[in-house]
Every structure is written in structure tokens, then in C-alpha cells.
Amino acid sequence: PKVPMSPIVKNPYDPRQRQDLSANEAALLHFMSDCMHGTDMSLVDRYVSSDYIQHTPGIGQGREGLRRYLQEVAWKRPGRHQWRPIHLLAAGNFVILHKLLPATVIADFMRFDDQGLMAEHWDVVQPLPEPGYDPMRLSTENFSRFAALFKIDA
Secondary structure, X not given: OOOOOOXXXXXXXXXXXXOOOOHHHHHHHHHHHHHHOOOOOHHHHHHEEEEEEEOOOOOOOHHHHHHHHHHHOHHHOOOOOOOEEXXXXXXXXXXXXXXXXXXXXXXXXXXXXXXXXXXXXXXXXXXXXXXXXXXXXXXXXXXXXXXXXXXXXX
């Protein structure tokens, strides 16, 4: 059963509202918006290096590996259009995108080459920690989730 997303808490760091994005941040946000969570396959050639290195288990290397993943998996994911960027951070040639989807939270780590192309990718993907999770909502103390995660006797 589909769990509806909770009312959205205003995000003062929303990457879509920022006016100070670096070129690499803007490229990653455009790629994610219009290709990964959209349908514009041409952005693979525009933004991805021909020798793209993929570290996510199960996805092939290079542009072709990414194209196959888009067609066979990413574009078939339920709720893929219902995504929300939470944080977008750049340091040197690396950009990190923290994003929320209806069933998962993802942090994408992208290295850009000297030509401004996406050259290398890692990610961390986890199911929502609770129904209706919103990373901008303030939490309340409840250690039961951690006790289960780390197998700690509560």
C-alpha cells in the first residue's frame, strides 16, 4: 500500500530556490530533475563523462551502463516523479545531493571532471525511517529505531 507523503515542512535550504549554485551543482540538479526523475535521456550525453565510473552495486559502467539502468530500473520505479531535493553541497569537484522519494531517502555523491562532466558516482539509499518521514521536520527522542538497527538491548 502506498503511504502518502506527510505535509511538507518548509526547507530553507531547498536547492531549487538557491541563486548561488555552482556550475556542478546546477548540472547535477538539472540531470536529476529532467533525466533521473524525468525522461530526458539526452542529458546523459550532455552531463556524463564517456568514461563514467559507477560504484553503485548492480549498475554498469559508462554512459551505456547508466542508460540501461535508467531504462530498466530508474524509470520504472514507483513514485520516481515525486522526489524532493533536500540539500545540495559542493566541495571541490564533488557534489552531494540529499533527496527524498516516497519510499526512500538517497544521498548521491558525484565527482565531476575538469570539463564539468559527471565522472564518478556513489550513493547511500535507505528506506524511510518512519511513515511520512520528512527530513526537515524536527525529531523527538525515541531510541527504539536505533536499538533495532544496532541490535542494542533497550
